[in-house]
Amino acid sequence: xxxxxxxxxxxxxxxxxxxxxxxxxxxxxxxxxxxxxxxxxxxxxxxxxxxxxxxxxxxxxxxxxxxxxxxxxxxxxxxxxxxxxxxxxxxxxxxxxxxxxxxxxxxxxxxxxxxxxxxxxxxxxxxxxxxxxxxxxxxxxxxxxxxxxxxxxxxxxxxxxxxxxxxxxxxxxxxxxxxxxxxxxxxxxxxxxxxxxxxxxxxxxxxxxxxxxxxxxxxxxxxxxxxxxxxxxxxxxxxxxxxxxxxxxxxxxxxxxxx
Amino acid sequence: xxxxxxxxxxxxxxxxxxxxxxxxxxxxxxxxxxxxxxxxxxxxxxxxxxxxxxxxxxxxxxxxxxxxxxxxxxxxxxxxxxxxxxxxxxxxxxxxxxxxxxxxxxxxxxxxxxxxxxxxxxxxxxxxxxxxxxxxxxxxxxxxxxxxxxxxxxxxxxxxxxxxxxxxxxxxxxxxxxxxxxxxxxxxxxxxxxxxxxxxxxxxxxxxxxxxxxxxxxxxxxxxxxxxxxxxxxxxxxxxxxxxxxxxxxxxxxxxxxxxxxxxxxxxxxxxxxxxxxxxxxxxxxxxxxxxxxxxxxxxxxxxxxxxxxxxxxxxxxxxxxxxxxxxxxxxxxxxxxxxxxxxxxxxxxxxxxxxxxxxxxxxxxxxxxxxxxxxxxxxxxxxxxxxxxxxxxxxxxxxxxxxxx
Numbered sequence: 001x002x003x004x005x006x007x008x009x010x011x012x013x014x015x016x017x018x019x020x021x022x023x024x025x026x027x028x029x030x031x032x033x034x035x036x037x038x039x040x041x042x043x044x045x046x047x048x049x050x051x052x053x054x055x056x057x058x059x060x061x062x063x064x065x066x067x068x069x070x071x072x073x074x075x076x077x078x079x080x081x082x083x084x085x086x087x088x089x090x091x092x093x094x095x096x097x098x099x100x101x102x103x104x105x106x107x108x109x110x111x112x113x114x115x116x117x118x119x120x121x122x123x124x125x126x127x128x129x130x131x132x133x134x135x136x137x138x139x140x141x142x143x144x145x146x147x148x149x150x151x152x153x154x155x156x157x158x159x160x161x162x163x164x165x166x167x168x169x170x171x172x173x174x175x176x177x178x179x180x181x182x183x184x185x186x187x188x189x190x191x192x193x194x195x196x197x198x199x200x201x202x203x204x205x206x207x208x209x210x211x212x213x214x215x216x217x218x219x220x221x222x223x224x225x226x227x228x229x230x231x232x233x234x235x236x237x238x239x240x241x242x243x244x245x246x247x248x249x250x251x252x253x254x255x256x257x258x259x
Numbered sequence: 260x261x262x263x264x265x266x267x268x269x270x271x272x273x274x275x276x277x278x279x280x281x282x283x284x285x286x287x288x289x290x291x292x293x294x295x296x297x298x299x300x301x302x303x304x305x306x307x308x309x310x311x312x313x314x315x316x317x318x319x320x321x322x323x324x325x326x327x328x329x330x331x332x333x334x335x336x337x338x339x340x341x342x343x344x345x346x347x348x349x350x351x352x353x354x355x356x357x358x359x360x361x362x363x364x365x366x367x368x369x370x371x372x373x374x375x376x377x378x379x380x381x382x383x384x385x386x387x388x389x390x391x392x393x394x395x396x397x398x399x400x401x402x403x404x405x406x407x408x409x410x411x412x413x414x415x416x417x418x419x420x421x422x423x424x425x426x427x428x429x430x431x432x433x434x435x436x437x438x439x440x441x442x443x444x445x446x447x448x449x450x451x452x453x454x455x456x457x458x459x460x461x462x463x464x465x466x467x468x469x470x471x472x473x474x475x476x477x478x479x480x481x482x483x484x485x486x487x488x489x490x491x492x493x494x495x496x497x498x499x500x501x502x503x504x505x506x507x508x509x510x511x512x513x514x515x516x517x518x519x520x521x522x523x524x525x526x527x528x529x530x531x532x533x534x535x536x537x538x539x540x541x542x543x544x545x546x547x548x549x550x551x552x553x554x555x556x557x558x559x560x561x562x563x564x565x566x567x568x569x570x571x572x573x574x575x576x577x578x579x580x581x582x583x584x585x586x587x588x589x590x591x592x593x594x595x596x597x598x599x600x601x602x603x604x605x606x607x608x609x610x611x612x613x614x615x616x617x618x619x620x621x622x623x624x625x626x627x628x629x630x631x632x633x634x635x636x637x638x639x640x641x642x643x644x645x646x647x648x649x650x651x652x653x654x655x656x657x658x659x660x661x662x663x664x665x
Contacts, residue, residue: 051598053598059598059628060628083628084600084625084628084629084664085298085300085628085629085664085665086300086600086625086629086631086662086664087600088298088664101523101525103478103480103481103523111383111408112381112382112383112410113383116386116483116521116523116528118523118525118526118527118528118551118553118555118565119523119525120525120526120553120555121526121553121555121556121563123555123556123559124555124556124561124563124596125556125561125596127596127598127600128561128596128597128598128599128600132556170525170555172556172559194559248371248372248421251421251426252426252476252478253374253419253421253426257340257367257369257374259296259331259333
């Protein structure tokens with residue numbers, strides 16, 4: 001009888017271990033992906049955002065940005081709008097946090113004011129695009145829980161296929177499916193499922209370049225919204241790493257003078 | 260000769276930059292030794308007042324044009340900056356509202372944790388929406404609107420230091436900017452005229468007497484906080500008269516301490532501003548407290564709706580031009596987050612005792628890539644005779660604006 005109990009406890013344990021394994025593997029892959037991208041310290045880039053509506057009409061937005069890696073915390077970043085002309089000089093600053101809401105400020109040059117942005121707005125669109133704020137903010141491991149699904153090939157690359165679930169209740173998604181390249185752990189594709197678990201958007205990364213012989217950056221990110229037929233593509237250029245940026249370059253003063 | 264050609268080309272290039280908006284966008288590269296940007300906007304306003312003016316010479320319809328050029332130069336790897344922002348308005352009837360101002364013209368040098376600027380600047384302090392009691396550095400451009408939201412440029416030396424524990428700003432100002440009032444043919448004016456040449460200052464002060472200010476500000480987690488002190492000539496004029504017909508302005512010497520505080524908790528922003536001001540004549544305390552709640556991405560539409568509520572207190576009472584002595588503010592903000600950046604903001608300010616009500620609504624939409632259309636309306640209901648605004652009670656208006664950005 002004792003033996004029987006032992007066996008069943010043992011079985012229960014192995015079942016539990018078996019059930020947890022995908023979550024552990026999923027987390028491990030996500031951690032490896034983050035580690036692979038650690039140590040870039042600071043970077044800047046330029047960005048052209050192309051919005052395409054259902055009828056193929058195109059609208060173009062230009063901006064540039066700076067980011068600073070913060071150890072053991074989320075990154076700090078600044079985005080400055082160049083076009084359209086009426087929002088030129090408008091700049092947003094974000095302090096990402098591993099847990100809890102990010103801090104975000106917006107500088108509006110027309111009224112010379114820095115305004116704090118309500119930080120729970122994650123699911124809203126960025127500048128009328130198909131990218132939500134949460135798609136563009138720094139992807140910290142702690143923002144999701146993970147489950148490993150399978151190995152799968154995407155864009156001809158061998159990938160790990162993971163499912164991840166946003167921790168934040170204000171996220172617009174129930175889950176994402178992410179494909180990480182097996183070689184270098186860079187993301188190749190993400191599928192976003194809305195709160196009703198219907199496929200909402202697909203993000204595809206392409207034109208990867210390696211910078212500072214270490215960090216992979218996709219020069220194109222294309223987001224297709226399956227529910228409204230619209231598309232947004234981001235074309236990054238002029239990536240620079242190890243630039244002269246310090247903590248005080250991410251202050252309200254710096255936000256005001258950002259050009 | 261080559262050099263000459265190069266110069267001609269530079270002049271032509273800057274002309275092109277100035278005239279072709281599309282070209283201006285392409286030149287944004289930080290590599291050249293001097294990086295230059297020319298931008299700005301040109302705007303046409305049509306303002307209609309449904310009610311006839313209370314005073315002689317006033318009209319019901321006004322056309323006006325606004326030009327706001329901006330030049331930005333950056334050199335020394337961004338450590339040196341020159342910023343110019345000009346402003347000019349030509350009004351169909353109001354010769355006083357036809358005015359020009361240098362909003363900004365300063366050189367700024369950045370050295371490690373220090374920023375030093377010399378020249379004409381615009382500085383804003385504060386967090387609340389309906390009133391800005393803490394904000395004091397710049398004089399209001401009262402010709403642009405009786406809400407006093409637009410500011411005149413203020414000459415100063417400004418040093419800003421950012422140690423670990425926040426930012427310390429020091430301001431030394433001279434050349435006081437007087438508040439200007441609309442002319443006889445303008446609307447939103449009192450019945451009397453103000454003789455700008457008879458302005459008086461307290462004691463033996465004048466326009467050139469120095470004003471000094473200091474502010475500490477910091478962001479700590481969910482909090483944004485600012486503590487400030489100002490010493491100098493009050494920006495808010497006192498209206499003086501001997502005969503009840505001819506008025507002049509008087510500017511007191513004041514000490515004003517201010518606190519502005521904001522807390523961001525999820526969808527809610529809590530805001531508060533408080534001042535204590537002393538002059539020989541009077542001690543003033545005033546505050547604004549309230550908050551803004553944002554419903555974001557409503558039904559996945561991308562639309563954000565903000566609801567705002569604030570309470571204003573000021574012990575100056577009916578002496579205040581703004582009349583916000585004991586007033587509630589309720590407002591809403593719609594951001595459609597579409598590609599035309601359509602937005603709408605509206606609010607009412609209601610006096611707690613006599614229910615005098617003032618409203619403002621504004622809607623904006625971009626047309627194409629570089630045009631913007633704005634509809635704005637502002638007006639008064641039920642204004643009590645005791646309020647300063649009673650003098651403006653017939654001046655509700657609607658305005659249509661079209662602006663071209665370059």
